[in-house]
Amino acid sequence: MNTSTPRRTDDWGADFFGTINEMPPEPISLIIQILEAMGTEPGFRGARQTLLRELGLAQGATILEAGCGTGTSLPDIQAVIGSEGRVTGIDPTVAFIDAARRRVVTCPYQNETYEIGDIRALSAADNSFDAAFCDKVLIHAGPASVALGELARVTRPGGAVGALEWLPFFAVSSRRPELVARYNGLFRQAVYDYEVSSNLARHLHAAGLTDVRSQAFLAYASSLDEHPFWRAFLIDQMPLFVHVGLLTAEEAEGLCSDFLELDALGEFNASFVIQVAVGRKPA
Numbered sequence: 001m002n003t004s005t006p007r008r009t010d011d012w013g014a015d016f017f018g019t020i021n022e023m024p025p026e027p028i029s030l031i032i033q034i035l036e037a038m039g040t041e042p043g044f045r046g047a048r049q050t051l052l053r054e055l056g057l058a059q060g061a062t063i064l065e066a067g068c069g070t071g072t073s074l075p076d077i078q079a080v081i082g083s084e085g086r087v088t089g090i091d092p093t094v095a096f097i098d099a100a101r102r103r104v105v106t107c108p109y110q111n112e113t114y115e116i117g118d119i120r121a122l123s124a125a126d127n128s129f130d131a132a133f134c135d136k137v138l139i140h141a142g143p144a145s146v147a148l149g150e151l152a153r154v155t156r157p158g159g160a161v162g163a164l165e166w167l168p169f170f171a172v173s174s175r176r177p178e179l180v181a182r183y184n185g186l187f188r189q190a191v192y193d194y195e196v197s198s199n200l201a202r203h204l205h206a207a208g209l210t211d212v213r214s215q216a217f218l219a220y221a222s223s224l225d226e227h228p229f230w231r232a233f234l235i236d237q238m239p240l241f242v243h244v245g246l247l248t249a250e251e252a253e254g255l256c257s258d259f260l261e262l263d264a265l266g267e268f269n270a271s272f273v274i275q276v277a278v279g280r281k282p283a
């Protein structure tokens with residue numbers, strides 16, 4: 001039985017990722033494409049694979065992913081816990097849970113459950129899982145202390161809790177530094193907790209976890225087509241930022257042409273930092 005689920009309080013917050021259920025289908029399908037690309041981009045994927053290894057799970061373990069999105073992590077989780085393991089994913093976005101359920105049908109093992117849920121008030125009972133984690137969620141919804149407290153609550157004593165976050169600050173080649181400053185600045189405005197990636201160890205400690213270890217990873221590309229993530233995120237997504245008023249159409253056009261021209265000249269490169277932290281629930 002769930003004995004200690006925190007109730008909604010005034011400090012709960014979220015950015016646009018908390019409102020996707022109210023959006024029309026077109027931006028949702030673009031966001032789904034970007035999530036798929038993020039899921040396999042080598043920097044993000046290497047960080048997630050490290051997080052999953054650091055959870056120290058055995059084959060057959062049970063794991064919760066809170067804020068699972070479309071379930072892009074499923075192959076990496078299954079590589080760790082095998083065919084006897086059990087994966088539970090929760091996310092508040094209906095279109096993402098539908099996509100995750102479609103993914104399960106094509107998957108070699110069938111031990112996954114994807115349900116609507118909120119990381120800040122999980123429906124699972126205390127001590128239900130061997131491990132729990134979240135990947136690119138705390139930047140969008142929180143507070144992190146409540147979310148990680150919930151992951152700790154549903155993890156068994158001796159189990160592990162992990163989080164992956166990134167700092168959306170692109171070190172990107174450009175002949176328009178003023179536009180790159182506008183671009184990087186929009187994320188500080190748009191996301192719920194811009195600084196969370198640098199504070200994962202602190203938040204895990206506050207959630208009562210011990211033996212906390214953290215690591216940093218770099219996502220890097222020297223061409224817009226090195227991986228689908230880069231063109232999807234830096235070019236295809238730009239109209240959304242204009243639509244919500246974070247950039248003007250001229251700024252977006254200026255950035256896109258600059259990135260595309262530098263790419264054609266073989267002078268494009270871009271990078272950003274990802275952080276992972278894992279802690280253990282005291283036995």
Ligand SMILES: C[S@@+](CC[C@H](N)C(=O)[O-])C[C@H]1O[C@@H](n2cnc3c(N)ncnc32)[C@H](O)[C@@H]1O
Pocket residue numbers: 014017018020035039066067068069070071072073090091092093096117118119120134135136137140141142
């Ligand atoms: C950037 S996506 C990451 C999705 C997935 N973890 C991945 O790596 O592909 C952020 C996710 O957080 C989810 N989200 C937003 N508010 C949430 C909340 N209160 N509880 C749990 N997930 C939430 C969104 O629906 C979205 O799926």
